[in-house]
Amino acid sequence: MTKVNPDLQRERQKCTFDVEEMTVLYDGGEEKTAQRRSRASVMVSNVNYYNGVPEYYLGSKEKHEESIRKSVIIFGLVRKMQQEGRTKVTDFRHVLQCLLGSAVTYDGTSMVLHYLMVMPAIISQGTEEQQAYWLPRAWNGTFIGSFAQTELGHGTFIRGLETTATYDPGTQEFVLHSPTLTSTKWWAGGLGNTANYAIVVAQLYTKGKCHGVHAFIVQIRDEETHHPLPGIKVGDVGGKLGLEAVNNGFLVLDHVRIPRNHMLMKHAQVLEDGTYVKSSDSKLIYATMLFMRVVIVFDMVNYLSKAVTIATRYSAVRRQTPVRQDGPELQVLDYLTQQNKLLITISTCYCIKIISEIHWDTYDEINEEVANGKLDRLPELHALVCCLKAIVTSDTAHCVERCRLACGGYGYMLSSFLPSLYGQVTAACIYEGENTVMLLQTARFLLKTWQRIDSHTLPPTVAYLKMASTEGFTKWEKSATGIIRGLQVVAMRKISACAAAMEKRVSSGMSIEDAWNLSSVQLVAAAEAHGRVVLATYFYEGATRVIAKASSSAGVVLRQLLELYLVYWALQSLVDLLKYTNISGRDAEELQAWYEELLVQLRPNAVGLVDAFDIRDEMLHSTLGSYDGRVYERLMEEALKCPLNKEADYSAFHKYLKPYMQGKL
Amino acid sequence: MTKVNPDLQRERQKCTFDVEEMTVLYDGGEEKTAQRRSRASVMVSNVNYYNGVPEYYLGSKEKHEESIRKSVIIFGLVRKMQQEGRTKVTDFRHVLQCLLGSAVTYDGTSMVLHYLMVMPAIISQGTEEQQAYWLPRAWNGTFIGSFAQTELGHGTFIRGLETTATYDPGTQEFVLHSPTLTSTKWWAGGLGNTANYAIVVAQLYTKGKCHGVHAFIVQIRDEETHHPLPGIKVGDVGGKLGLEAVNNGFLVLDHVRIPRNHMLMKHAQVLEDGTYVKSSDSKLIYATMLFMRVVIVFDMVNYLSKAVTIATRYSAVRRQTPVRQDGPELQVLDYLTQQNKLLITISTCYCIKIISEIHWDTYDEINEEVANGKLDRLPELHALVCCLKAIVTSDTAHCVERCRLACGGYGYMLSSFLPSLYGQVTAACIYEGENTVMLLQTARFLLKTWQRIDSHTLPPTVAYLKMASTEGFTKWEKSATGIIRGLQVVAMRKISACAAAMEKRVSSGMSIEDAWNLSSVQLVAAAEAHGRVVLATYFYEGATRVIAKASSSAGVVLRQLLELYLVYWALQSLVDLLKYTNISGRDAEELQAWYEELLVQLRPNAVGLVDAFDIRDEMLHSTLGSYDGRVYERLMEEALKCPLNKEADYSAFHKYLKPYMQGKL
Incomplete structure (x- = not known):
């Protein structure tokens, strides 16, 4: 067995909870953990994916051929699953997710759309006859x-x-x-x-x-x-x-x-x-079109959990600069500035994991209503799907990039896998609906809702608007629910300010369209504020349910993650909280202190928390992040695989450099 | 002559100032413009750099050979310049800068360190005898x-x-x-x-x-x-x-x-x-070591001006979504949300260009003092160089990435040149001193300065601390100087809060080192606040001098750029302004309104302002950003250069895909 880096070993000994329990809580139950592991093991261990040279050194044609070679292996496994009868959408969602996909094909696959868009389109838009003809052929890959x-x-x-x-x-x-x-x-x-x-x-x-x-x-x-x-x-x-x-x-x-x-x-x-x-009704197509945006939210945490696993383990292994003259050099993870970069990302993983399950269920529920002809929650679903897609992808991209930068120069190396992860998540900020456009679509729904706030029962995800607007805001409370309530008031006030700004512009003679455009920076911010409320609420509700099932040692840590997330976003929203609630300067300072306390409390469990994501080395694909922490060894081993190092090829020297040095060029 | 896209043409007709005048103002004088153009023309037109296939499609070995081929051409030109006697550091700085370098070699060059670090090291650390031996050989490329x-x-x-x-x-x-x-x-x-x-x-x-x-x-x-x-x-x-x-x-x-x-x-x-x-004194080496960090600040605007030229021209050409049913689709640049992304970046270019000249002069001045044995401003220089390096590189990376995302999916294409620009600027956030470490070094100087504030004359770049602390803050003023004064108070108060936090921790028995670490998130923020003051002050002073030389039509626009920059950063610092100054909620709203007014004022000149950067198409290297706006044509032309499209090569199909489709794999 490979020796584990002693610093990582020590981190694991320090961990105050049972990692296996946390994994099961994170996955959502023992059965899910078992299924995930079995899928991973089928994917990873049955085939030799690696062909000698890391793909990123290949030219475009060789890269293409390599990716097709691997895709065919993966989708052969998918076909096998289908033949065994496991053809529910969730099965495919799991298999096709980046957690497996990106690990094996490194950088996506050209066949994923066949499953994620072509087949769903045939199902949702094809007649029964068409489905009967095309679907079996699609499943078989004919x-x-x-x-x-x-x-x-x-x-x-x-x-x-x-x-x-x-x-x-x-x-x-x-x-x-x-x-x-x-x-x-x-x-x-x-x-x-x-x-x-x-x-x-x-x-x-x-x-x-x-x-x-x-x-x-x-x-x-x-x-x-x-x-x-x-x-x-x-x-x-x-x-x-x-x-x-x-x-x-x-x-x-x-x-x-x-x-x-x-x-x-x-x-x-x-x-x-x-x-x-x-x-x-063409709206029926519409509900299906939202499917991909829900899948994207679901997918993001798989990238993010990889990025933060890599950055956290590396930060435990990396030592730099003694704090005391001639003392030992500190693990980078011991620097508060590093904890500030990584721990919020760990808690964001737990958040996205939990909220995306709730989001999926909400989508499922409304989609079923729509299929049965009940269309009244469709606008709400649309607004929800748009803003969660925008916020979750942009938060993920931001966090992945922060993880990459937190690994210093090594995060710049492709062998860290972090640049590839960023490349994958930043794409999600654009595809299936550019994020600014997405937020403006949500804003449109919010404004409509606001205009009817007195006369209508509001749909569940915006019901807080009524409460926040009628009850007003009495007293800032330093607690999880207090923060959520503060965020609700902020969202409500931002939406009402947009409505007022629109009204003012229109009543001064401007067209609705021009007023909308001139208000759009504000509208985007309002939609984001609403999304923050949804995320905070979903995370709070979901985490509370998970904590109820957890041992006290795991529960304490989950609670800290929840609080860190809420406090972080309260601090990010401080301008608005100061503007719209009665939070005081002293309250704000207490929030900052609370945040820093949580960093200190979570620090000893950082490695345990990423271990609990339970990502196999083969899927992590990283010189910096593997379970054993052999960071420097792997960096050297990977460097030696570079084709420039493999054979002594001095053609560039003889053709160009030497003549130049001799003054002949 | 190629036809210019009519939307771009119209933008240029709308421009309210003389672009050539603006170029000269931006460059810092007619002579500098002429020199820059002549260098660019030597670099670009003498040689055929392009070898048929865009480099990013090549495998690593071919890529290496290509890059050496081009490097040798460039450094041949550099050698020629030296032989003609143009060997001042500034000459080389200009030539080697990315403005030329990255345009030609696309992704850096392996020979730049020879000029930027090896030769300066020999000059600063070698004896006269060693210099006499090594320098001529280094210049010649022996x-x-x-x-x-x-x-x-x-x-x-x-x-x-x-x-x-x-x-x-x-x-x-x-x-x-x-x-x-x-x-x-x-x-x-x-x-x-x-x-x-x-x-x-x-x-x-x-x-x-x-x-x-x-x-x-x-x-x-x-x-x-x-x-x-x-x-x-x-x-x-x-x-x-x-x-x-x-x-x-x-x-x-x-x-x-x-x-x-x-x-x-x-x-x-x-x-x-x-x-x-x-x-x-070993401190003599130290001053020279700061050289690279000053060059980096100088260099950033070359990347950033390219990115925003690309994104702005593209946004003028791209039309998407009519605002009125059946009306014409809007130029993307007409959306306020897009202006919000691009105009601050244009103004950041003008800022960095101006402040980096002042920064360079300050460095030169203090470096000369140091060479003459006068070391007292060295700590100030070090603190200044560290925080400007950190802030300018991270602002640049942030803005480049925002430009890339503002181009939607096309910003994800390598042919846009935006991914490459991001790759180059994000590296600068790490190399020559990781940015968080840089800010902490500045913070150390600021804290020391703060402790001696009563007993010493403060060096120029921190002199405002005394003023801000003794005079207090009387009244928020909605003006450029009012904002700068507000930012000064913020920095001063953040530094004093750090000092207090440190003192509290140490007096409760904590070691200075642990207290430092636990305060480090706050310290980083204080150092950044100080850097913001320096940037705002330098930009204000520098722009004021430029405006004095400008025609009124150019001056008005430069003033708008300056104000946009200041208002933007005031809004970004709003939490602190609310906390530390007597700015009111209404003042804050006025700031936001001022910001949006400036966007509207600057909008018609957006294309003119990036045209004034005067970046040749060969250096811009972008399908989206060329002067004529042939965006879609170029995208298609570039796609056809992809080796996967050049010859009909179906080996991946016959080897893998077909057997898979037939159920044999």
Whole structure:
């Protein structure tokens, strides 16, 4: 057995709770822990993923081939699971999550959209007949699909998409066409060189009339040769900051014909003669479209828990600078400034883990109502999904980057895995809805809610607005619930201030649209304040339930994590608390002291808390973060794998350097 | 001539000032503009740098060769400049800066340390004889040097370095040795496969006694064959987030012997018999070591001005979502939320440009005093250099990343150049002194200053502390000087609060070291507050001088930029202003309104202001940011350069995908 770094060993001895218990609490029960471990072990131990040279040294073509080689292994396992009957959405969610995915493919996979967008689209938008035809083929991987919606010129504004699908009743076909450069489909994952089919979102024209965007299944490559079919120009969009293996593609269609029944027709049909029939509420599609944004929130903690595991273990191993002349050098983790960077991230992991389960359940519940025709909570769901997506992804990106910087220079090395993690999470701030746009959508709902606050019963997630506005704010209270109440008042007051600002602008003669734009910085802030209330409330409620099940030693620490999170966000919201509640300067100082006390209390359990995430070394993929703490050894071993070091290749020297040194160049 | 995007054209027509005048004001005079343009044109137009395939698609070996090919071209030009007699430090500073460097080599160069650290070290630490020997060779590039100080186990804490240099009087040689794994030299730029000499920093042992760290010139590779010399293990440290071309290396020395006169002996000598003689104050070295940190501040604006040029032009070209049903889609730049992201960054560019000139002059002045034996302003200089390095690099990284995110998905594409810019600036938050450590060093000086505030005349950059503490704060004033005064009071009060907290902890029996650590979050914040005062003051003073020279149309806009910057930072400091000054809630709201007014005022000049940075397309290196605004065309052209698209290569399909789809894998 490998020797564990003695500093890490000591950290583990110091831990005041049972790590296995914490793992089970974190996972949500023994069964879930067992399932997760079994999945991980199937994924990791059955196959040899590593091919000798770390992928980041390869050229783009070799990288692509490597990623396809691995994707096929992973999705072979997924197919096996399906054949064994484990085909619930949650099963796939777990398998496909980055916790496994990114560990094995390092930087995403080009086949994930097939499962996460193509199949859900067929299920939600295809007729029963279409589902019966396409779904078994999709499960089997008989074809690999991509989902092509965004275009060069349009992402956020779907109505502005330019690709056309024109029905030709003569041949009973749709003619798919890209009329302009900006109508080029762009970004679709796997579309570059992997997928041979794509769901293409296009403006439907029939009988000379446009009926808005609809989805069409388009074969793009020959199944035998993989050559693009006639009229199709397809390829990779080119180098990206991260997620290189995702193989995002572009697609240009030149009058490409597809059979009529390749339009997904659950909610609208084009009949043989070209008659357009709308058969159900388009809002039904809408609820399904929110699915990805909920999955993203769920997914973030997998990246974040990796980042903070790496940074925390490294900070326990790394020693730098004695505090006393000639004393021993301190573990970096002993510096309060380092605790300040890492402990809030650990507590954010516990928060996101807990809130994303609640968020998932809320989504499930409302989605089921919607499927049964009860649509009244749909606007609430939409507002909730938008702001949690925005806040959780941006908090995660911020925290991952803080972890990376907390590892000093080594966080800059790819072998730490931290740059790759950042590349993956920062992408989530943009895809499936850019975060500023997301927050503005939530703000729109909040303002509408505010306007009807006196006359309506408010939906659960905004019910606090009424309470906060009618009861007013009496007294600042230094407690978890006191902070939540303070945050509620802040959100309420920020929303009401937005409403007032809008009203003032409109009554001075400005158009609603211009007033909205001029208020938008404020509106974004109000939506964020609302999101903070939801996060704080969900975390408080969820953690309280977990603590009730925990031993006292684990419960104490979970409580500290909860409090750290709440106090941290209270401090971040201090300007607003000072403005909108009766918190005093002294109260604020007490909050800061409370925060620092919590850092000191949590410090001895830092390593235990990240150990409890129970992330296997093979998935952590990091020279800095492995369980045994062999940081320096691994850094050296990884450096030696660099192709520049493997063989003595002096061609650059002889070609350029030497002539230069000799004055010949 | 290429057609300019009509939206960009319109932006330029709207501009209220003369762009050429603004460029000259920004550069600091017509002569400087002319020089900069002539350097740029030499660098860019004489050589064909581009080799067909964008570098980021290459494997590590090809990338290395490409970067050496280009470096040799650049440094050939540098050598030519030197031969023409232009060898002042400022000349080289300009040439080597990223403005040129990163444009041509894309991601740094492995030879820059030779000029920026090796040559300055020889000048500042070598005897006249040593300089006479080594400098001409260094200028000519007869050898290429690297500077090897940091080790695997030690970066910040230089006294902890483990590499030894033991003098052997028998052969009159030093024996350089790496006694442990953690003593492996790590990070040195160009050390990997480029340099054939290195300045190695090691613990000097002679006559059985250690005399601390000194610098030694060590030949590491054969000049003819480039093979590492006996006893030397050297190579590249491996993949990094960015700056890949810098070829950072590791170095392990196994009893490597060098002649006695390869120790740099200006300030300390080892005589032939091994006697150690210290001849001058070690603080003299210290002032020179600050050089790099000053250069870094100077350098940041070159990255930042590129990032914001790219993001601003893109935001003028990009249209998304009509505000009115069926109205035209808005330029993204018209959204207040986008202005909120970009305009502060434009004003930060003008700020950094102006303050870094003042900073450079201050450094020059004090450095000259030090060289003449007058050391009393050295601690002030050190504190100043540390906090400006930390704040300017972290602000720059933050702003570059905000620009990247403001470009939505396209900011994630390498062809935007934004990921590369972020990779370069985030590195500066760590190298040459990690930012948190830097701020703590400033805090140490501030606390010492505070303790002597009554009895001493304070040095210029902290003189405001006395004024702010004795005069107190009477009345908040909504003006540029009012804000600066408010920030001064904040810094003063934060420093005094730190002093009080330290005193309280120490008087309760805590050691000074523990008290320091427990106060360190607060200390970092105090040092940052001080840095904000310096930045605001320098910018105010510098901008006022520039405005005095400007036409009224340019002056008005410069004044808006100055005010935007000050108001922004007042709003960021609002908690402290509320806590420490008598600013009221209404004042705070007025500040916010002022900020938003400034956004609206500056909006029409956004493109003009980035045009005034006058960055050539070849240096901007971006699909999104070029002068003509052909954004979508360039995105498509760049995508087609991806090797995955160039030839029809279906090997990954036939090897893996097809067998998988057919159920054989």
